[in-house]
Amino acid sequence: xxxxxxxxxxxxxxxxxxxxxxxxxxxxxTRLVLVSPCTLGDEAIMRASHARDLLDGARRMTIDEVYxxxxxxxxxTGEVSKSVxxxxxxxxxxxxxVREIVADIDGTVAVLFGRENWGLGNSELVRANxxxxxxxxxxxxxxxxxxxxxxxxxxxxxxxxGTYPLAGQVEMDSLYRHLDSFLDRIDHPDFKRPNTMxxxxxxxxxTKLTTREVSTLHGLMRRAEWxxxxxx
Amino acid sequence: xxxxxxxxxxxxxxxxxxxxxxxxxxxxxTRLVLVSPCTLGDEAIMRASHARDLLDGARRMTIDEVYxxxxxxxxxTGEVSKSVxxxxxxxxxxxxxVREIVADIDGTVAVLFGRENWGLGNSELVRANxxxxxxxxxxxxxxxxxxxxxxxxxxxxxxxxGTYPLAGQVEMDSLYRHLDSFLDRIDHPDFKRPNTMxxxxxxxxxTKLTTREVSTLHGLMRRAEWxxxxxx
Numbered sequence: 290x291x292x293x294x295x296x297x298x299x300x301x302x303x304x305x306x307x308x309x310x311x312x313x314x315x316x317x318x319t320r321l322v323l324v325s326p327c328t329l330g331d332e333a334i335m336r337a338s339h340a341r342d343l344l345d346g347a348r349r350m351t352i353d354e355v356y357x358x359x360x361x362x363x364x365x366t367g368e369v370s371k372s373v374x375x376x377x378x379x380x381x382x383x384x385x386x387v388r389e390i391v392a393d394i395d396g397t398v399a400v401l402f403g404r405e406n407w408g409l410g411n412s413e414l415v416r417a418n419x420x421x422x423x424x425x426x427x428x429x430x431x432x433x434x435x436x437x438x439x440x441x442x443x444x445x446x447x448x449x450x451g452t453y454p455l456a457g458q459v460e461m462d463s464l465y466r467h468l469d470s471f472l473d474r475i476d477h478p479d480f481k482r483p484n485t486m487x488x489x490x491x492x493x494x495x496t497k498l499t500t501r502e503v504s505t506l507h508g509l510m511r512r513a514e515w516x517x518x519x520x521x
Numbered sequence: 522x523x524x525x526x527x528x529x530x531x532x533x534x535x536x537x538x539x540x541x542x543x544x545x546x547x548x549x550x551t552r553l554v555l556v557s558p559c560t561l562g563d564e565a566i567m568r569a570s571h572a573r574d575l576l577d578g579a580r581r582m583t584i585d586e587v588y589x590x591x592x593x594x595x596x597x598t599g600e601v602s603k604s605v606x607x608x609x610x611x612x613x614x615x616x617x618x619v620r621e622i623v624a625d626i627d628g629t630v631a632v633l634f635g636r637e638n639w640g641l642g643n644s645e646l647v648r649a650n651x652x653x654x655x656x657x658x659x660x661x662x663x664x665x666x667x668x669x670x671x672x673x674x675x676x677x678x679x680x681x682x683g684t685y686p687l688a689g690q691v692e693m694d695s696l697y698r699h700l701d702s703f704l705d706r707i708d709h710p711d712f713k714r715p716n717t718m719x720x721x722x723x724x725x726x727x728t729k730l731t732t733r734e735v736s737t738l739h740g741l742m743r744r745a746e747w748x749x750x751x752x753x
Contacts, residue, residue, distance in 0.1 A: 312668045317658030339661050380731050424680040426549030429571050432671075436544045439668040440675050448656040499612055 290447040291394045294320035295438060296355055296401045298413060303329050305405060307336025307344065308435035314340035316442035321347040322355065322399065356416045360396030363387055364409055364417035365437060367430060377411055381420040384444040390419065391445060400441055405434050456503040464503050465490060471510045474517060522679040523626045526552035527670060528587055528633045530645060535561050537637060539568025539576065540667035546572035548674035553579040554587065554631065568667075588648045592628030595619055596641055596649035597669060599662060609643050613652040616676040622651065623677060632673055637666050688735040696735050697722060703742045706749060 295313050300306050306329060310321055321343045329344060337344050356362060366378055382390065391398055401417070403409035414420065423440055425432060432440075456464070468489050472482065498506075527545050532538050538561060542553055553575045561576060569576050588594060598610055614622065623630055633649070635641035646652065655672055657664060664672075688696070700721050704714065730738075 308665065308668075311661070311665060314661040315657050315664050315668070317660060319660075339663070379733075380729075423675070424678070425547050426678070426680060428549060428551075429543070429546040431571070432547050433540065433543060436540075436547070436668065436671040439664075439671055443655070443672050443675075446656070446658070448658060497612075501611075 290392055290445065291361075291396055291398050292320070293318055293391070293398045293400060293445055294322050294359065295442070296322040296324060296350075296399045297326060297434070297438075298324045298352065298401060298409060299404045300326050300402075300434060301405045302434075303327050303333035304336045305434040307333035307338075307340075308433075309402075309438040310337040310340040310343040310347075312435055312439035313442055314343055315439075316446035317448060318442050318446070319343055319346075322350050323347045324350055324352055324355065352413055355399055355401070358397075359399035361391070361394050361398045361419075362401060362417045363391070363398065363419045363421050364401045364414045365421045365423070365441065366403070366408055366414065367422065367425070367432065367437075377414060378420050381422045383424055384421060384441055387419065387421045387441075388444045400445070402434060402438060454500045456498045456500050460500060460503050461493070461498070464493065464498075464506060467507055467510055471514065474514055522624055522677065523593075523628055523630050524552070525550055525623070525630045525632060525677055526554050526591065527674070528554040528556060528582075528631045529558060529666070529670075530556045530584065530633060530641060531636045532558050532634075532666060533637045534666075535559055535565035536568045537666040539565035539570075539572075540665075541634075541670040542569040542572040542575040542579075544667055544671035545674050546575055547671075548678035549680060550674050550678070551575055551578075554582050555579045556582055556584055556587065584645055587631055587633070590629075591631035593623070593626050593630045593651075594633060594649045595623070595630065595651045595653050596633045596646045597653045597655070597673065598635070598641055598646065599654065599657070599664065599669075609646060610652050610654075613654045615656055616653060616673055619651060619653045619673075620676045632677070634666060634670060686732045688730045688732050692732060692735050693725070693730070696725065696730075696738060699739055699742055703746070706746055 295309065295318060297306060297309060300309075300323070303326075306323070306326060310333075313319070313321060319342075326349075333344055334341055350358065366381070400421075401409060401413070403413070421441070423432060423437060465486070469482075469486060472485065477485065493506075527541065527550060529538060529541060532541075532555070535558075538555070538558060542565075545551070545553060551574075558581075565576055566573055582590065598613070632653075633641060633645070635645070653673070655664060655669060697718070701714075701718060704717065709717065725738075
């Protein structure tokens, strides 16, 4: 992913700036640009919490400097054109689509967010490379500024998603063989066996077991087998 | 998508409850459940803004009632197991994966969020069907409660993404033919033509033009042609 800066245009409430800084840092983004912001005081610092360094290090720029200083500018807008005939806010892209487009860019990227009350004006949008709109519900479409920043950062973040070793086919086959022999051990009738085995394969097949879970299931069956041996 | 409720377990700050209600409604979710919340006063109402109805309509439940009352419970946690050997918070899923799993459920779904200071305890997690973790940056992994709620709601929302008619192959071919004849008209040399046409196809091919944009480009060329005709 390219280097991404978050640009807040004339934010009105310092609490939102602080919250935006926090959620940026949560997703690994540290470059904050402020264009004519409100005064930033205690409320901003409190909301930023451990992202105060982003507030302190925020660059102050004009909108012209933003357009001249970045290679690719994404403008976010809540209000999109209803008609394809007005090119100002059309075509627009959802955050997941923006992620794909931005991933290919070898340069600096700025993501612009407008004022809390009326967003970005046409003169601020006109030079943008791309218009982005977060799909929202008609019942209340107006996102808080920091929530909008959070969703863009979430989508643009290039963070590793936790991985855990899923059991492979060899381990799953061994589990099914053990289940089959376990059914023998508890005198499960032969005529029911095929359907029961299919059912067990369906159950354990769709759960995507980890290797650890498979070995625990083996262990439980072994323990039961051992108790049955004692009894016999 | 199934019916999804957002459950806040013992939230400590009323502002976060208000903000969580707002961002829920932004993504079309209206079912808020509160388990032993802090007192909700003016701050919660102010942050909820036009989602005050969600605060007023929030159900109060115990954690036991939540587990008995919902068909499928997703527990969110910022803290995941480092080892596959501790099954409490393992395996865990990213929000986009949770969306896919939840989409198949024919029943009621609850998404649980813990306290601002220490999240969900093991006794609250143990009965969950699924553990969800939002991938965050190691530099500051602690999300504000309402930002976490926002990201889950964003992923789980079943909102239409704006669509606009992209120009199809027939329209694009007609544009390329027009460009080719336009190059004739401006005496573009034949020996350069193949490479220039490839370049133009690359440029307009990757931009995914809308039908409106294609027709505007035709119009611009026609207008230039008309002016050139006048001059000849």
